[in-house]
Amino acid sequence: MARIKPQALLIQSKKKKGPTRISITTIVMCNLIIALIALSLVATYRYWSRRSLDQSGSDLSTLEDIGGLVKKYDLPGYAILNTSKGPITVELFKDGSPEVVDRFLDLCQKGHFQGMPFSHVIKHYVIKGGGSQGLGAAEDWISKGKLRSQLVMRPKHEAFMLGTTKNRLDDKGFELVITTAPIPDLNDKLIVFGRVIKGEDVVQEIEEVDTDEHYRPKSSVGITGVILKREI
Numbered sequence: 001m002a003r004i005k006p007q008a009l010l011i012q013s014k015k016k017k018g019p020t021r022i023s024i025t026t027i028v029m030c031n032l033i034i035a036l037i038a039l040s041l042v043a044t045y046r047y048w049s050r051r052s053l054d055q056s057g058s059d060l061s062t063l064e065d066i067g068g069l070v071k072k073y074d075l076p077g078y079a080i081l082n083t084s085k086g087p088i089t090v091e092l093f094k095d096g097s098p099e100v101v102d103r104f105l106d107l108c109q110k111g112h113f114q115g116m117p118f119s120h121v122i123k124h125y126v127i128k129g130g131g132s133q134g135l136g137a138a139e140d141w142i143s144k145g146k147l148r149s150q151l152v153m154r155p156k157h158e159a160f161m162l163g164t165t166k167n168r169l170d171d172k173g174f175e176l177v178i179t180t181a182p183i184p185d186l187n188d189k190l191i192v193f194g195r196v197i198k199g200e201d202v203v204q205e206i207e208e209v210d211t212d213e214h215y216r217p218k219s220s221v222g223i224t225g226v227i228l229k230r231e232i
Contacts, residue, residue: 076105076228079194081113081176084221085206088178088199089232090162097193100164104193107174108226116176117222118206120215125183127206129176129223158182160203162194176223180207197232 081088092101107113113130120128161179166189177190180203196203210218 074230075101076230078197078229078232079104079108080227080229081199081223082225082227083202083206083223086199086202088202089197090194091197091232092194093192097191100191100193103174104164105228108228112174113176113223114225115222117220118217121207121209121211121217121221122215123207124181126180127178127203130174158195160196160200161192162196163190163192165189166191178203180204 075094077092077094079090079092081090092104094101116130118127118129120126122128159179159181163177163179165175165177178196206221209221212218
């Protein structure tokens with residue numbers, strides 16, 4: 001048997017080996033895997049982007065809430081009503097009546113109450129300043145005062161409370177009312193937004209002024225100015 005030379009064997013080996021072919025199935029599977037990986041990356045990116053935005057929105061909302069609280073508690077909490085009879089110090093109910101307090105503070109800064117007269121003084125009832133009510137409205141207040149002693153109710157408006165009438169909150173009609181006795185029947189008329197903490201004797205002195213038959217003071221008495229303070 002003739003021997004095949006090594007060089008001949010190498011040539012035969014090269015002839016037998018051909019290029020390796022990749023099947024169509026393999027190509028399709030590889031493409032599917034790549035597509036799935038790409039979709040997973042896109043979905044992951046969208047998820048974390050949305051979560052980041054939600055977190056940012058939540059943080060912003062929290063900051064706004066904190067800012068609102070800081071703003072509210074940064075507002076003056078007390079007002080000193082300087083009157084022709086002396087000063088009356090009032091604590092403002094920033095939490096209980098925030099909108100009315102804001103309106104009151106705004107009007108104070110505009111000087112709305114400077115020179116405001118006490119238009120009606122009803123002993124053991126209220127002293128009322130400002131407003132443009134006619135005689136008919138004043139008579140309604142007077143009739144309320146006369147009926148007060150006939151009511152058997154738990155008082156919801158104590159003495160020396162500061163309030164304003166519900167239907168006159170505009171610049172021209174904003175009224176100040178200080179109660180001089182517990183008054184249970186003013187809930188439908190009065191919004192209480194503060195209480196007198198100093199100067200009750202001044203309120204009582206104003207209450208003692210002479211009035212006409214319509215409870216209008218015969219001599220001028222009123223507010224000369226308002227000083228706002230954060231703390232007393």
